[in-house]
Amino acid sequence: SVDAPTDAWQRTWDINVMAHVYAMRHALPGMLARGSGYIVSTASAAGLLTNLGAAPYAVTKHAAVALAEWVSITYGDRGIGVSCVCPQFVDTPMLGAFEGHSDAMQRWVRSLAIDADAVAAEVIDAVAEDRFLVLPHAEVADYVTIRATDHERWLAGMRRLQADLGG
Numbered sequence: 001s002v003d004a005p006t007d008a009w010q011r012t013w014d015i016n017v018m019a020h021v022y023a024m025r026h027a028l029p030g031m032l033a034r035g036s037g038y039i040v041s042t043a044s045a046a047g048l049l050t051n052l053g054a055a056p057y058a059v060t061k062h063a064a065v066a067l068a069e070w071v072s073i074t075y076g077d078r079g080i081g082v083s084c085v086c087p088q089f090v091d092t093p094m095l096g097a098f099e100g101h102s103d104a105m106q107r108w109v110r111s112l113a114i115d116a117d118a119v120a121a122e123v124i125d126a127v128a129e130d131r132f133l134v135l136p137h138a139e140v141a142d143y144v145t146i147r148a149t150d151h152e153r154w155l156a157g158m159r160r161l162q163a164d165l166g167g
Helices: 006-034 055-078 093-098 103-112 116-129 139-149 151-164
Strands: 037-042 080-085
Touching: 006 037, 006 055, 006 080, 037 055, 037 116, 055 080, 080 116, 093 103, 139 151
Parallel strands: 037 080
Antiparallel strands: none
16 A cells, blocks of 8 residues: 555565666667667556555556656667566466455456466567567456546446455
8 A cells, every 4th residue: 555664665666667777777778789679578467557455566567667668669769679568467476475365366366367388478479579568468458448448437447346355
């Protein structure tokens, strides 16, 4: 929530945003000098939509997507490709972070979790197609469309989901 301790906000900012900044500061000069390069930035569906219950995560994932967009816009005509990976839940040990949440939340997360190999395959396809958004969960594109075309409906739906999951 917004009342998470300041050090938690800063740590999340450093991991989810500044790590991308540092990597791009390191990689972009050489790519620009060559006139070509490709950046795959891992964000989250939370960066396109939001995240229930974790304000620092939601806010910083939005920032990670914005940074990837900015790099694509700024350097795309100079030979730099960018893909931004925005999955929902991936079946990795990080899902353990949901232990202690409501049973409904844990069931929901597990029902959406996909195999990391499926995400990797989608990334490979996106890079081959020079596609910016990598959406391993196809339904995320539908949610983004709803969010963009009827924001009030999307907010109401997210509120319902939060209530259903015990948030």
